[in-house]
Amino acid sequence: MxxxxxxxxxxxxxxxxxxxxxxxxxxxxxxxxxxxxxxxxxxxxxxxxxxxxxxxxxxxxxxxxxxxxxxxxxxxxxxxxxxxxxxxxxxxxxxxxxxxxxxxxxxxxxxLNQVQVGECWRTSDVYGDETSVLCVFGEGESAHGLLVSIGYALFGGWADEAVIVESPAEVISEMQSQAAESGNLVTCEPITPGRAHQLLADAFVGTELQTEPEVTDDYVRFRALAMARTRSLPEPEPVDPPRVLSAEEEAETIDEFFRAALDLEDTEAARVCALRLIEFGMEHDPRTPLRVGPDKLASFVDLVDDGAIELTDEQDEVLDAVLPAWARWGAQRDSLPADAVEPLIEAVEDRIYERSLETESSLDAYLEDAEDLDEQAAAAVLERRQFAIPSVYTEIAGEEVELDPSDPEQRRLLVIGEHPDFQDSLAEDDLDEESFLRLAAHTTLVDQLWDDEPAEVWQAAQRLLTRGLQRTEVIAQLAAALEERLETGEGDGLEFDLDDYLRALEELG
CATH class of the missing domain: 1.25.40 (Serine Threonine Protein Phosphatase 5, Tetratricopeptide repeat)
Incomplete structure (x- = not known):
């Protein structure tokens, strides 16, 4: 059957x-x-x-x-x-x-959805990070409005809130007051229904492209009606296509940036940071890839911290200097109002400060039992343990979690996070023997590196790193050496011959 x-x-x-x-x-x-x-x-x-x-x-x-x-x-x-x-x-x-x-x-x-289109309004912050669009439908007391909030820090712009409002005239008045009271930081202007259609349609696409968008309860409730009202608007107005910078244009932009950033040392690491900022802009803000804004630059830092944007340790260290310089250069390049520049720089510096606190907090976990060591010895411990566990963040069952690597159980979860292909089988308790041994070897190896016991494990890792191997390649070789020697012991536990294992480590590198 x-x-x-x-x-x-x-x-x-x-x-x-x-x-x-x-x-x-x-x-x-x-x-x-x-x-x-x-x-x-x-x-x-x-x-x-x-x-x-x-x-x-x-x-x-x-x-x-x-x-x-x-x-x-x-x-x-x-x-x-x-x-x-x-x-x-x-x-x-x-x-x-x-x-x-x-x-x-x-x-x-x-x-249904047979409505008379009225006026449309738009408020925007001066940086281009956030926009709210209001479209009025109907007339007089029966009029209602569609108000949608759009963020442009990621995904080319996406809607995170949408609501049907009963008194659109009051909302328009509030939008105008907000702009008037902001000085030069917020604008409010009428737009054509065709322009509103383009803004809303693109924003809804940006939301739908995400697997789990972070939207408000109102967005969920009014999503279908908001999309229907958008379809009732006149045809969307055409807009400029995404701007794609060639390699030559990227290089020219980076040169221009360093000519303007006189206080920033022109190093290879700093240039890579600038290149990553350009690449981030082309992916997530394709029509204005070089635009600077507090939310946009904070999102860049978030992606760096999450590992979605890869930087070496040297590049990561200079990012704290590159980012404010990039913001100031971008503000001048975009001719932002003078009273908008300092809030931008302050927001960037605040995000960098928050990042330093997050880094210090994670470093504490790596050095929890190393309080009495001098600076050089502590640095050596940190290097070894960060090689074993590069980040305190991982993804388990689709959820990002922060864990304490000094706790053996949480450290094991951080190792499991490096094996997403095993997670479903682990949850269902049907991991095959080969995968179980592989995971057990990796987990044991990480514990050995964390405790530096036996010390020959870290010595072998350093030799392999000196040969130019990447961390994942080194971990794979070390774990394979251990896995080949794992045997079932008493109580279904795993054992290995230490002397044989040390000889295998000595042969590596």
Whole structure:
């Protein structure tokens, strides 16, 4: 008998049926004369719950319509999905399913997202890090607005908050007041609906491209309606394409930066930091890759600390000097107002200071039992232990965690973090023998390096590093030498012959 893969369990099926039944009940409470905006809000909230949970129940509901025992109960949700489902494919499928039912629709069905577009406004900070867009729909007392917050520090711009507001005129007044009270740090201006469409559509794409975007509860609730309102705007205005710097242009930009940054030493390490800043800008701020802003530069530091942007130790050390100089040069290059420059520099220096505190905190864990050592001896301990455990941060089961390497159990988790391919098997307790031995060897090796016992392990590592091998290559060779000698001992524990192991280490490098 051929086994069908990943069959849905009866429990999952029941859960899905219950959710669909709950949706049908909610729509049954909406009579034919319900206010279209109320229907849109109910639908958007339901779609938001599905989106947040990672479930595509909209597709299931559409498929269910073909064989539903009570098809009249499907008319209202299908009519709502025809207008508000986030994807064009689902909207078309909902419309086709509704046509096949051939039943009368509620009075509100054809009024969904049929709105009169009014004025559109935009506020922005002077750096270009943050923007809020307000679009007004309808007139008079029945008017409502869509307010979306967009950040441009990462992902080319993405929306993290969206809300439907009842009194758009009051929001416009607040936006204008905020700009007036900010001096030169915030601008507020009317924009065309086509420009608003372009800004919002791009921002929603930036959010959807992320696996787990950090958005507000309001974004989840109003997401589907916000996207629908965006589709009701006139065609988006064209914008400049992303700016791609050639290698020659990157080199010229770096030269220009160092000519302007007179107090910054022009070293290879500093130039690499400048290059990484340019590369970061082209990836995450492609239309204005050289723009500087507090949020954008803080995001760059975050990615460096997370390991997403790789710097050597030497490059990392000079970053503290490069970053403020880059911010000041960029501010001058972009002709930022004078009263915007100092807040920018202060924000960058504050982030560097926070980073130094984070570094000191992690160093304490590496040197917890080395308080009585002199500076040279402490530096040697730090070098060895940071080779064993390069970072106190790792990712376990999709979650980033900070751990204490001085604690043996947490140190083991840091090793496991270096083996994401083993994590599912470990969680299900079905790790195969080969993988178990490999992980056991790596874990034991790290403990040996941490304690410097036997000292021959670190000596062998240093010889391999001198030959030009990278850390991962050195760890692999050392762990392999240990793994080959691991044997099952009493109580299913693992043992190895120390003398044989030391001879193998001596042969390395």
């Amino acid at each position: 051929t086994e069908l893969p990943q069959q849905e369990s009866s429990e999952d099926a029941a859960s899905g049926s219950e959710l669909l039944e709950e949706v049908l009940r909610e729509f049954a409470e909406l009579d034919s004369a319900a206010d279209p905006l109320r229907v849109e809000l109910v639908t958007s909230e339901i779609l938001g719950e599905w989106w947040e949970a990672g479930d595509d129940l909209a597709a299931e509901l559409i498929e269910f319509a073909a064989e539903a025992p009570e098809p009249e109960r499907l008319v209202a949700p299908l009519a709502a999905l025809r207008s508000l489902a986030p994807t064009e494919e689902q909207r078309e499928a909902a419309g086709l399913a509704l046509d096949k039912l051939g039943l009368g629709e509620p009075d509100w069905a054809r009024a």
